Structure formats: structure tokens, C-alpha cells
Amino acid sequence: MINDYILQSRKICKSYRQDGVVTDVLHGIDFAIKRGEFCSIMGPSGCGKSTLLHILGLMLTANSADELAIDGVNTLGLNQSQRTRIRRDKIGFVFQRFNLIDVLTAEDNLKLALKLKGKSSTNHVLELLELVGISDKARHKPHQMSIGEQQRLAIARAVIHQPAILLADEPTGNLDSGNAERVMDLLRYYHKQFNQTIIMVTHNPDLARQADRLICMKDGRIVA
Amino acid sequence: MTGLAWANIKHRKLRSALAALAVAIGVAMLVTMLALSHGTLDEVAQRVKGIDAELLVLPSETSAIFSEGAPLSEKYLPKIKNLRVNSHLVVTQIIPVYFQIMPKMAGQQQRVFGIEPDQFQAFSKGRSLLAGRLFDPEQRFKKFIEQLPKSNQGHYQPDQVPDKVLNEACELVIDERLSRAGKYKVGDTIPFLGRNFTICGIIQAGAAGRVFAPIEVIRHIGTGGIPRSSLFFVKLDPTLVDVEEKEVQGDKIRVWDCAAGLGKIIDMKVISLNQYDKLLFNSFGPIYVYINIASGLVLVVSFLFIMVTIYTMVLERRREIGILRSLGATGSYIMSQTISEALIISVCGMAAGLAMSYGAKEAIERFRPLLTVDLQPRWLLLGVIVGFVGGLASALYPGYCALRQDPLEALGYE
Numbered sequence: 001m002i003n004d005y006i007l008q009s010r011k012i013c014k015s016y017r018q019d020g021v022v023t024d025v026l027h028g029i030d031f032a033i034k035r036g037e038f039c040s041i042m043g044p045s046g047c048g049k050s051t052l053l054h055i056l057g058l059m060l061t062a063n064s065a066d067e068l069a070i071d072g073v074n075t076l077g078l079n080q081s082q083r084t085r086i087r088r089d090k091i092g093f094v095f096q097r098f099n100l101i102d103v104l105t106a107e108d109n110l111k112l113a114l115k116l117k118g119k120s121s122t123n124h125v126l127e128l129l130e131l132v133g134i135s136d137k138a139r140h141k142p143h144q145m146s147i148g149e150q151q152r153l154a155i156a157r158a159v160i161h162q163p164a165i166l167l168a169d170e171p172t173g174n175l176d177s178g179n180a181e182r183v184m185d186l187l188r189y190y191h192k193q194f195n196q197t198i199i200m201v202t203h204n205p206d207l208a209r210q211a212d213r214l215i216c217m218k219d220g221r222i223v224a
Numbered sequence: 225m226t227g228l229a230w231a232n233i234k235h236r237k238l239r240s241a242l243a244a245l246a247v248a249i250g251v252a253m254l255v256t257m258l259a260l261s262h263g264t265l266d267e268v269a270q271r272v273k274g275i276d277a278e279l280l281v282l283p284s285e286t287s288a289i290f291s292e293g294a295p296l297s298e299k300y301l302p303k304i305k306n307l308r309v310n311s312h313l314v315v316t317q318i319i320p321v322y323f324q325i326m327p328k329m330a331g332q333q334q335r336v337f338g339i340e341p342d343q344f345q346a347f348s349k350g351r352s353l354l355a356g357r358l359f360d361p362e363q364r365f366k367k368f369i370e371q372l373p374k375s376n377q378g379h380y381q382p383d384q385v386p387d388k389v390l391n392e393a394c395e396l397v398i399d400e401r402l403s404r405a406g407k408y409k410v411g412d413t414i415p416f417l418g419r420n421f422t423i424c425g426i427i428q429a430g431a432a433g434r435v436f437a438p439i440e441v442i443r444h445i446g447t448g449g450i451p452r453s454s455l456f457f458v459k460l461d462p463t464l465v466d467v468e469e470k471e472v473q474g475d476k477i478r479v480w481d482c483a484a485g486l487g488k489i490i491d492m493k494v495i496s497l498n499q500y501d502k503l504l505f506n507s508f509g510p511i512y513v514y515i516n517i518a519s520g521l522v523l524v525v526s527f528l529f530i531m532v533t534i535y536t537m538v539l540e541r542r543r544e545i546g547i548l549r550s551l552g553a554t555g556s557y558i559m560s561q562t563i564s565e566a567l568i569i570s571v572c573g574m575a576a577g578l579a580m581s582y583g584a585k586e587a588i589e590r591f592r593p594l595l596t597v598d599l600q601p602r603w604l605l606l607g608v609i610v611g612f613v614g615g616l617a618s619a620l621y622p623g624y625c626a627l628r629q630d631p632l633e634a635l636g637y638e
Contacts, residue, residue, distance in 0.1 A: 059550060059631050081554065088552020099547045099635060103235035104228070112228065116553050141235075157551075 006035040006164055006197050007056060010066040014051055014220075025051050026062070027220045033165075033213075036195040038188070040208040043217035049201045050169055052217070056199065057091050057167045058083045071164045088117055092158030096170035098150045100142040106153050107138040110160055117161040128156045132186060148179030155186055159196065166190070168200040172207060184210055229565035232541065239537070240569060246533040247573025247611055250526035252580035255607040256597065257522045259581065260588065261515040263598030265508060273497055275432045276346040277319060277457035278467050278479050279486065284493045296320070298451040300490050304458060309465075309477050309485045316461045319343050320453035322442045326416050326435060330406030330594060336396075336416070337433035338442035338454075344397075346457065347432040356410035356425035359395035359438050366440045369449060382448040390444065395424040397436040405593040417445045434594075457497070458486070523610060530573070530614030534566045538622040541565075545627070546634025555627045562623035563616065570615025574608055581607070 014026040025048045033039050041049045054060040055068070058075060062068065068075045071090050075083060093099075100109050110125045129135040132152040134145070142150050151171060158166055168187065172180035184207055190196040202208050216224040233240045281304065283295045298320065307315050322338035339347060341360055360366070368389055372380040396416075398408060403426045413420040421437065443449055460467055466476035479496050487494045495503060541562065548558050581604070585597035 054632055061630075084549070084552055084554060087550070088554075091552075093550050095550075095635075099543075099550065101228070101231075101544060101547060103231040103544075108227075108231070113551055116548070116551050116557065 004034050005032045005069075006037075006071055007199075008032045008067060008069045009056065012052070012055060012062045012065045012068065014048070014055060014060070014062050025220050026055070029220075029222060031056075031215075031222065033197060033199060036191075036197055037213060038191045038196075038198045038200070038211045039213045039215060040200045040202055040211035041215045041217060042202055042205065042208040045203065047217045048220040049217050053167050053169050053199060053201050056165075057093055058087045059093075089161075090164040092161070092163035092166045094151070094154050094158045094166065094168040094171045096173040098142070098147075098154045098174075100150060100154060100157070102142055105139050105141055106134060106145065109142070109153060110157055113157045113160050119161060124160070128160055129153075132156045133182075146179075148175055148182060151175060151179065151183050152186060155183065155190075159190055159194075162194070164197060166196055166198045168198065170201055170203070172202065172204065180204075180207065228561045229568060232544075232565055233568060239540075243533050243537050243569045244573040244576060247530050247570050247615065248576035248580055250529040250614070251574050251577025251607040251611045252584060254519070254522050254526045254610055255578065255581040255599065255603045256584040256588075258519050258603045258606070259585065259597045259599045260595060261519065262600070262603075263596040265511070265515075266598060267596040271430065271432050274349045274430070275319075275457055275497060276349065277317075277459045278465070278497055279458035279460065279483055280455060280495050280497055281458060281486065281490070281492050282455035284491065296453045296455060296492075298453065300456070300492070303490050304456065304486065307482065307486050307489065309482050312461075312464050312477065314460050314464050314477060314482050315458055317343075317346075317459040319346050319457040319459065320439065321455055321457065322439050322446065322452070323454040324417065324437075324442055324446060326414070329414060329435065330402055330408070332594065334402070334435050335433065336435045336437050336442070338437050338439035340439055344436065346459070347436065348427060349431060351428035351431045353397070353425045353427050354400055356397075356423070359397055359424050359436070360393055360441075365389065365393035365438060365444075369440060369444070380449050382444060385444065385449075390441070391419065393438060393441045394419045394421045395438065395441075396421045397425040397427055398423055399427050399429050399431055399434045401429045401593040402434045417442070419445065523606075526610055527614045530570070530611060531618035534569065534615050534618035535622050537569065538562055538566065538619055542622075542634050545623075546631050549627075549631035549634065558627060559620075559623050563619045566615045566619030567612075570611050573615075574611035577607060577611060578604055 009029065009031045012026055012029040012031070013024075015022050015024045017023075029052060031052070041052065043049045051060065055062050056070075058070075065076060070086060073086060075086060078086070101112065104112060106129060107125055110128060111120075111122070114120055114125065126135065126138070129138050132155060134149050134152055137145050137149055137153075142153070145153065151174070155171070166187075171187070172183050175183060187198055187200065188210065191198050198211070200207075200211060208214050214224075215222055281296075281300070301318055304318055305315055306313065319339070324336045324338060326334040326336050337347060341358055341363055344358055369380055369385065372384050374380055396414060402408065408414075408423055408426075410423055410426060412423045414423065415421075416437075439453075443451065460479065460482055464477055465482060466478055479498070483494045483496055486492075545558055545562070548561075581599060585599055588595055588597050
């Protein structure tokens with residue numbers, strides 16, 4: 001029987017130590033998301049929403065947790081290479097600052113992502129560029145594209161391997177309203193068309209409300 | 225595998241070129257330093273080893289490298305000539321040489337080989353005269369002093385030689401490198417031993433000495449004509465002696481046996497000319513130690529130079545490494561990209577460094593013709609190893625550090 005929950009976590013705690021001072025960021029977060037759900041996490045700056053997203057995406061390690069299962073695999077206790085493999089196969093990331101490879105063209109950024117996932121399909125790359133509306137920029141490097149185009153390229157890269165979960169950290173944070181709307185359209189399209197599970201962190205209430213489910217955080221805790 | 229590495233290199237052309245240049249300078253510095261120091265000393269050894277003789281006879285306490293003046297009497301000549309090994313007369317020719325130091329020629333001290341004109345072949349090693357002629361080819365000066373009245377000891381009175389006769393005999397043959405270094409040509413005069421010597425010929429580079437003069441003239445000025453020498457080169461009969469020293473066991477007499485036999489009948493140091501480079505090494509031991517220490521330091525500096533360059537280059541890529549990790553790139557993929565880029569830069573730098581070494585050789589030998597830059601394969605290989613290992617090692621460490629970082633930490637590195 002397929003587990004309805006694609007992601008389950010219990011009692012996730014995270015703190016940072018800097019110059020001998022310990023700052024608690026997450027206080028025992030319990031969180032679960034169903035397959036195909038579009039969930040947004042909202043909250044004020046510093047409430048721990050990005051930290052939570054990075055832990056869910058195995059980019060950060062929690063100080064303690066009772067459970068962190070992705071697509072049925074409990075990730076607690078996995079070593080670095082096992083975590084990398086899960087990140088590669090099951091997770092797609094969209095960052096606020098895009099994090100594209102500057103030295104590669106749009107097309108090559110996607111090809112590299114495919115190659116890292118152990119796949120290769122040039123047609124798929126071109127189709128995806130068409131889908132996100134930047135097929136005319138295939139041979140352009142990121143710095144030769146507008147920031148809206150860069151973010152759409154970043155989304156294309158994140159979904160190119162059809163990940164189990166798409167994690168988006170303030171995907172519209174650097175965009176004007178027009179570009180932000182296009183990016184949201186793209187995420188919604190993916191969610192509806194491919195039943196893509198999406199967790200999006202934002203501090204914009206209007207964008208957050210476009211998701212199926214809204215989670216509010218405050219001071220390292222889920223409050224609603 | 226190297227796609228991203230190439231893309232990085234092409235995208236940051238100036239930085240890549242500067243990194244390769246830094247590697248090139250490190251490699252060229254090391255290779256040129258070694259080739260120059262060893263080449264210049266080895267060239268001296270090779271020149272002397274090429275003399276057409278097998279043994280060297282010199283006073284026991286004298287160095288073959290630094291000997292000068294005339295400590296050896298010609299009374300030894302008959303004893304040497306009559307050397308018998310296994311009841312065979314083995315000596316075919318004795319070549320006396322009288323060394324004198326010329327304080328300055330082409331900006332540096334030169335050792336003048338005083339030799340008999342008819343024995344010049346033994347020192348020229350087949351090199352031909354590029355200009356002019358050999359000094360006193362008809363041996364007029366020798367013939368002149370031979371007809372002078374002699375004392376009971378068989379010596380003539382130096383003041384019996386007129387200045388005109390002596391001045392005409394004061395001639396030098398120099399090699400082409402010295403000629404180029406000092407811009408000397410046939411007909412130029414050089415002050416030496418209180419007289420003006422005229423350059424009468426220029427010989428191809430590679431002869432045993434850089435400056436040759438008639439031994440009778442040097443003796444006349446140096447000892448008042450008493451027939452003494454600095455050392456003797458002894459040529460052995462090749463039909464009896466294994467002069468090539470190739471036979472492990474054979475019928476021929478070994479050069480070493482001739483040297484030992486000669487050492488027993490005259491109280492002199494007798495060495496095989498094939499041991500000359502060893503002798504040179506012993507005489508220049510402290511200099512070789514200095515060269516080796518200096519070369520070691522250059523090696524360390526070159527290595528650090530390359531390491532810092534590549535290390536900085538890899539550090540610049542930590543954000544990219546973070547991105548790759550967020551995409552799920554494995555450690556081996558990231559390391560392969562990092563190492564590929566470092567190796568491409570290092571290989572280009574190595575090639576440029578070796579090319580720069582050849583350029584340095586041309587420049588040094590052009591502007592300092594008395595120096596020899598001998599780019600032996602071992603120095604070139606060392607340059608390649610230092611460039612390769614330096615590039616590899618310096619990519620491994622920062623690459624390893626980047627892999628150990630959280631991807632987020634690496635992403636934040638800008």
C-alpha cells in the first residue's frame with residue numbers, strides 16, 4: 001500500500017551555535033505533507049521556515065528528530081552520500097537567488113542537472129525550456145537573462161527529473177510582481193498538470209494563499 | 225566529464241590564463257635554475273673529458289680543477305713514456321699543459337691552456353677553426369729558443385729572446401662562445417702576463433678549453449723558459465689498452481691498471497680521465513651542495529606557488545560546488561570536476577613553463593654565452609612532476625574541504 005504521506009517529520013529540533021551562544025531555531029516541529037499537495041509555509045523573518053525547508057530537503061541536518069521520512073524512506077541516521085542520493089533522486093530545489101551555474105548556458109544548466117540525476121534526454125530539455133517560456137534563451141548564460149527568466153530556468157532545473165517533492169525557498173523573493181505571478185503560475189501548472197508535491201516558503205500572504213494548504217510559523221514553532 | 229571544467233576555464237579566461245602563467249613561472253623557475261647550474265658545471269667536465277687522452281698526471285697535492293702554474297718537471301716524461309703494463313709499453317703520447325689564469329676576459333676569469341701547437345688536435349676534439357689560424361703553426365718560437373745556447377741544466381737565458389720575437393709569438397686561440405661573450409674577433413689584442421696577446425684564431429665551441437696559447441711562450445714568461453708543466457695528459461695505446469673501458473673481461477689491459485702502474489713509478493696523482501666528472505664533483509662539492517639546496521628551495525617555492533594559485537582557483541568555485549551538491553552531485557563527480565579544471569590549468573601551465581625554459585635558455589646563452597643551460601630530460605621531467613603533483617595536491621585539499629561543508633554553507637560562500 002502506498003503511503004499517502006510523501007513527507008513525514010516528528011519533533012525536528014535545530015539550533016545554531018555561534019561564538020559560544022546557542023540559538024534555538026526549531027522547537028520540535030511535527031510536519032507531514034500528502035503526495036500531490038501544494039503547501040506553503042509562511043511566517044516572519046527568522047521564524048525558522050527556511051531552516052525547516054532545508055532540513056526537509058536534506059541540505060541541513062537537524063540536531064534531533066524522531067522521524068524524517070521522504071517517500072517512505074527514513075532519512076535519520078543516513079550518511080552524507082545516502083542523503084545526497086535521496087536529494088538527487090527525490091527532491092528538487094528552487095532558491096530565492098536562483099543558484100544557477102553562471103558559466104553554463106540555460107540548456108547546459110538543464111543538461112547538467114539531468115546528467116547528475118543519471119538521465120539524458122536532449123528533447124526533454126528543449127521541451128522544458130519551451131514550457132517555462134525561455135526556449136529562445138537556450139544558448140544564453142544566466143547573466144544574459146532577466147531575473148524572471150533565471151527563476152523560470154531554476155524551476156525547470158528543479159523539476160527536470162520529476163522529483164517526488166519540489167522545495168521552493170522564497171522563489172519570488174527577488175522578483176517584481178509580474179515575474180512573481182509568472183513563477184507562481186508555473187508552480188501551479190506543475191502542481192496541477194503533474195500532481196507535483198510542492199512545499200513553498202514565502203513571507204507574502206497573497207502568494208501563500210494560492211497553495212492548497214498554509215502553514216504559519218512563529219519563533220520556531222508551527223502555530224497554524 | 226570535463227564539460228563543466230572547460231566551461232569554467234573558458235568563462236574566466238583571464239583568471240585561467242593567470243593561473244596557468246603562475247604554474248608556468250613556477251615550472252620554468254625550477255627547470256631553468258637546475259639546467260643552468262648543472263649545465264654550466266657539466267659543460268666544463270664534458271669539455272675536459274673529451275680530451276684525446278686517457279690519464280691525467282698531476283702533483284699529489286694538486287687539484288686537477290684548480291691547478292695552475294708549473295709544478296711538474298719534464299724529468300718525469302721518460303718514466304711515463306716507458307710505463308710497462310704486463311710487459312707492454314702502453315703510452316703513445318704525453319701532452320704537457322701549462323695552465324695560467326687570465327684575470328679578466330669577457331668579464332670573468334679565464335683559464336688559459338698552454339699547449340704545443342702540434343698537440344692542438346687532442347684538445348680541439350675535431351672542432352675546426354671558424355676564423356683565423358692556429359698560433360705559431362710553424363713553431364718559430366720553439367725553434368728559436370731551441371737554437372739558443374743552454375746552461376749546464378739545459379736552460380737558456382730568457383733575455384736572449386728579443387721582444388720582437390716574443391711579441392710575434394704572443395697569440396691566442398679562443399672558442400666561439402668566448403668570442404661572442406666578449407665580442408672578440410681575430411686580430412684583437414688581450415693584455416695577459418704583462419704582454420699584449422693577439423687573437424689569431426676562433427675555434428668552434430666544445431673544445432677542451434676556452435683559451436689556448438703556445439706553451440713555450442707561457443713558460444718563457446712564467447718560468448723563464450724552464451720546461452715545467454701544470455699537468456700531463458697521457459694517451460694510451462688503443463691496441464693494447466681498453467681505452468673505451470667497455471670490456472668487462474677481455475685480453476686488453478684496463479686503463480685502471482695503467483693508472484695504478486704509473487702511480488707506482490712516479491710519486492704523482494694519476495687519474496683516469498673518465499673519472500673527471502667525479503673529480504669535478506669532489507672539487508666543486510660545496511658548490512653542488514649550494515646548488516642542490518638552492519634547487520630544493522626553488523622546488524618548494526615553485527610547488528607552493530602552484531598550490532596557492534590552484535587553491536585560490538578552487539576556493540572561488542565553492543559556491544558552484546554548493547549548487548552541485550544541492551542538485552545531488554556525488555563527491556566523486558565534484559572532485560573529478562575540480563581536479564579536471566586544476567589539471568587542465570596545470571598541464572597548460574606546465575607546457576608554457578617548459579616553453580619558457582627553452583626561451584630562458586635561448587636568452588641566457590645569447591646574452592651570457594659563457595653560461596650553459598642544459599635542459600636535460602630529467603629537469604624537464606621534474607618540472608612536469610612538480611606542475612602535475614602541485615596542481616593535483618592543491619585541487620584535492622580545497623575540494624575535500626568543500627565536500628565536507630554543508631551545501632548551504634557552500635552556497636552562502638560569495
